[in-house]
Amino acid sequence: MLFALGLLCGLLIMGAILGWRILSLEKEKANLPAAYEALSEKAFAKTQEQFGALVDPVTKTLANLDEKVKELEKVRAEAYGALRQQIEGMVMDQRKLQAETAGLAQALRSPATRGQWGELQLMRCLEMAGLQENVHYKKQVSSANDEGGRNRPDIVIFMPGNKQIVIDAKAPMDAYLDLLQENLSAADQKMILERHARAVRETIKSLGQKSYWAQLESPEFVIMFMPGESYFSAALQADASLIEYGVEQKVIPASPTTLISLCKAVSFGWQQDKMAQNSREIAENANALYKAVVTLTGHFEGMGKSLGKAVEQYNSFIGSLERTFLPKARRFKELGVAGGEKEIDMLPQLENNAGTPAAAELTQQEQKKIA
Template identity: 25%
Template sequence: MLAIATLLLVLAGAGALAVWLTRALQVFKADSDATLAARNAEVGRQLEGITATMDRRLGELDTKVDRRMEHASKQTNAIHKQLGDVGRATTLLAEHAKELGQLQQVLRPPKARGGFGELLLGNLLRDRLPAEAYSLQYGFKNGERVDAVIRVDRLAPIDAKFPLDNFERLVDAQENSERELHEKAFSRDVKGHVDAIAAKYIRPDEGTYDFAFMYLPSEAIYYELVCGKTGALLSYAHEKRVLPVSPTTLTAYLQVVVLGLKGLQIEQHAHEVMAYCAQLQKDFGRFKEDFDLVGTHLGRAQTKFVDAEKRLDKFETKLDQAADSREVDAADVVAELPRAADAAA
């Protein structure tokens, strides 16, 4: 019986424990559900925030990518355009190179080079000087013609020379011996041109200066003549009173000539002003003489006026005295009339 009672007690305790456990589990489940719901809500809010942030950043990234793609597209188009321009420029340069090659072939004959140099010289003078300050193809009495002269006080002759053949051989020479050979040939050409200019165009008796210019259309040729190993040619030219010039150095000379011409114009205008002032001085002298004469006449007239005024004052005084004397005589006559009447009666 005791065992049965104990068993019943155990069973009753187990039932109570089961009920308590059931209730505890239900409470724990409710608490767990609430906690999970709160956690789920919080996680949902965080996920929404993260999603919104990601969406915003993705939108900004899309905008930046679109802008960069647009910029890259513009740069690509610009590069394609520049490449097209470069291609056209390359084609144009090739055409120019071809034209230069043709021009080089055309300039092979010395006469053609001379004509080309004269053309460049004429264009340079036309750009820098007034038309009356120079002449092209100026002729001397002996029939010689210089390419141009500059008119200042006297004539400054300028002749264009283009010693190209031996200069090109000199530049293209690879061996020293070959170079020395072409240097001698180039020096011989330049000396020949210097001698011809000195003999033909320096004519002080016909109004030229005692020097002349030798115009070299190529700066490279001028540099070789002045600074190269053939630099002794410059001293030779100066001894002959011939001044080699390039387009650059001739432009500097022409600038000085222009300033000189302006100075001459100023001097001429100054002489004209001085002549005008001298004429004004003469006119002023004549006016002063007339003014002095008028002053003299006015002075005499004033003297006569003063004398006449004095005489008029004297005459007025005499008139006053005469009038006073007449009044006295009339009073005496009036006083004597009654007595005369009485005497007559």
């Protein structure tokens, strides 16, 4: 009985303890969400702070990068605008150039216009080479040919030694101008180049038959001036034997660059001839001056000899006067016949230093050489 009562009391006590514990746990359970929330907010704030410390430099870098990108974009837009304007200007210039080229090509199809243009280019080359009209060259020099006619080359260049070089401006360009057409096939270009080469060959043949060198003091060739660098090179693409053919016909084709080089050589030859002429004139003047100096020193030498003789005669006269005449004149005063306060002084004799100059022998020797 007592055991059962004790067991019951123990169970009651245990139940009370368990109830109290359950109530305590339920209370803690009720407070758990609030504690967890506070803990979470604290951890989140700390984590956010740490994350912000890590991300802040990246944010600043991204902000700077964004500013740089904006600046680059602005510069790119400005550059693109300027480039676009330049491209548009180039397109307009290209169209204008095409129009002008087409107009020039059309104008150059006229033989008269083409001839005037070729002569103008020829004159510019001569001017750039430093040659002057009527000094180093003449235009349109007329001369009789073997057939009784007259030849009139465009330019005759004078060379030292009374030699001449003949230049004729030629521009066989009809076929070449056809190359300026658009949308030409390779076959069309080849055919046009061959036609251009044939025209150049015919011009060389015609020019060689004029034989300018037979009427003028000229080497046996004539310069065929073509007023463009590409005209003859284009013909050579279709006919590489044109240079050899020109030599056979005694015709030398020349572009502006080639002609300027040739004229520069002529100008240099004139400069050398002028220097040689000046040297000869200097030598002649020096020889004449030397002869004049020799003659002048001869006159001085004769003058010195004459002065020496005059001094000798003067001293002889003074000596004779002192020996024969003046002693008697002084005696009159001693005898009281003649009076006067002033005595008759002794007349001085002159030293005879006049003689032949030290360089007289050299002068005489040089005079003998010149004679």
